[in-house]
Amino acid sequence: MQAAMKTKRNLVTAALVAPAAAWLTVFLVLPFIAMLVFAFGERAPEGGYQAAFTFAQFANLPTRAAAFWNTLVLAPAGALLCLLVAYPVAYYLAVKANPRYRLILVSLVVVPFWTSLLVRTYAWMYILGSRGIPNLLAMIGIEDVRMLNTPGAVLLGIVYGYLPLMIMPIYVSLEKLDRRLLEASADLGAKPVSTFFGVTLPLSLPGVMTGVALVTILLLGEYLIPQLLGGGKVFFIGNALVDLFLQSRNWPFGSAIAVTLVAVVVVVLMVAMRIAWKVAGTRQVDLV
Amino acid sequence: MRVFISSVYLFLYAPIALVVLFSFNAGRSASEFTGFSTAWYGKALGNTFLVAALENSLMIAFTSAALAAIFGTMAALGMERLGTRTRAVFDALFAAAIVVPGVVIGIATLVALVAVFSFVNPALATIWPGDQPPQLGLGYGSIIAAHGLFSMALVTMIVKARIASLGRDIVEASSDLYATPLTTFRLIVLPQILPSILAGFLLAFTFSFDDFIIAFFVAGSKTTLPIYVFASIRRGVTPEINAIATLVLVASLLLILTARVLMREKKSKSGE
DSSP, rough: OOOHHHHHHHHHHHHHHHHHHHIIIIIHHHHHHHHHHHHEEEEETSSSSEOOOOSSHHHGGGGGGGHHHHHHHHHHHHHHHHHHHHHHHHHHHIIIIIIHHHHHHHHHHHHHHSSSSHHHOOOHHHHHHSSSSHHHHHHHHOOOOOTTTTTTHHHHHHHHHHHHHHHHHHHHHTTTOOOHHHHHHHHTTOHHHIIIIIIIHHHHHHHHHHHHHHHHHHHOOOOOHHHHHHHTTSOOOOHHHHHIIISSSBBBHHHHHHHHHHHHHHHHHHHHHHHHHHTTTTSSSOOO | OHHHHHHHHHHHHHHHHHHHHTTTTTOOOOOOOOOOOOOOHHHHHOOOHHHHHHHHHHHHHHHHHHHHOOOOOHHHHHHTTTHHHHHHHHHHHHHHHHHHHHHHHHHHHHHHHHHHHHHHHHHHHOSSSSSSSOOOOHHHHHHHHHHHHHHHHHHOOOOOOOOHHHHHHHHHHHHHTOOOOOIIOOOOHHHHHHHHHHHHHHHHHHHHHOHHHHHHHHOOOOHHHHHHHHHHHEEEEOEEEEEEEEOOOOOEEEEEEHHHHHHHHHHHHTTO
16 A cells, blocks of 8 residues: 555656656757767768767867857857946945835836846847947047947947846845844944945855856857957857857867867856855755 | 947937838839838738748747647746756756757757658558548648747746745645645635736747748758748848838847836845
8 A cells, every 4th residue: 555655656756857857858868969970970071970089179169269269258248348337236235225115116126137138138239239329429520430240339239238238136135135144233432434345345255156157158158249249259169159050150160169068167167156056055056 | 337338229229210211112222212112011011921820930939839828837837846856857958949040949849850750750651541641741740849849838937937036835724625636726825926927928929920940951841931032032122021020129129128028027025
């Protein structure tokens, strides 16, 4: 009787997780294995994949060094710029804002993140394009300013696109902060500035870490922002991948780059978690 | 401080406002506002390619989000009952589905499906009785599957969080009162997790509706709305694109607001 109930329980459990398990296997695990296999293959003469076992694709990685370089420099730089803009906003929302309007102000920060990144990014094509700000500058005599298709434009797009995602985790960690600590600090004679650097900032570091890690990881696979605002001059690994798969149809090389990208993401994630661990002590930090 | 905060909000909304404003421009210009008109909306909705892309996007978003909501909820419920080790494997896979960049998910799905097709299609051709054997290919199915992967992970996470905060005592009371597990689920558990499931569904719908990069890889010859918009941008921005973009923004906005209301309801209930 007991055993029969246990078997039934196990069957129900298996039935509940079976579709998810199948989906994860067929559309995550197997594709990843296929990609690994492709990465050791050769490009077929007509494009696509041809079976082989060679490390040539990985040896070729330096030919795309520019994409890796741009990604590994501009993604963290963009995340840090984001942080510089986001921190005061998160601080204002969590500490200074009138509680009555806080929820509305927080929602107003989140809403843009959930609307189409494609649309929001192309708006900047317009503003930075020759008929936008450069046109206005020309009217006051500053001629020939090029803004679009520069690293600056890509960084601007990154800050714009990912700002909400940086503000939220910092806001959450600042909101949880115990106000009595701030009062205690003031009572003990600390100036507001010392309170900020001695109490507020250290206690918000888990949120800062989460934000920087989240944004950096998402940026490593970014395609749209460099494509639209970098115009093929400032490109990321994502752009190289689209080029290799959809234009030059060099699937094995593309797979090798994709595998390397995932390795980079894993390393960044591990480093971020290690730092977060140190910063937060034993407190749990959710990166995802 | 005030000035800085205000300028950040301006920074966040000015580009969006500009797109919306120019969608109502009477002229063709994308830099000079020459008068108010809704003509571009009519033009956009009269564009058969665009409407087809919109229909594709809606169908794909609905199907992938619905599948993700059903299977993701089942997984969240089932994972509760799993042993620690199996649960850890699931957690890792779901985390991977969220952390792996979309561009890689797109590529991996493309590569795997093409490998499968190159094997299945000839096999199908040999055993097919008729003259024209069906050809498996990229299209709706591959986009739904790839979007569903991320969406399912999202739904599972949201529903799992809700389940974790659910009061066990009511569930126990229910079974003490001789309710069958199914009745307990239907009357006690489901009403409590339903808002989270719906929120997960709407977030998944929005994700699929807005996704460009995954669909770009696995769409084959099919066109979704973001793919159409992307292609149009490369031909040059017109007020018609602004009209479409405005419609896309409004649609995502409505879905997100609904999702947030549902998630908030969840919070206020758990606060009781």
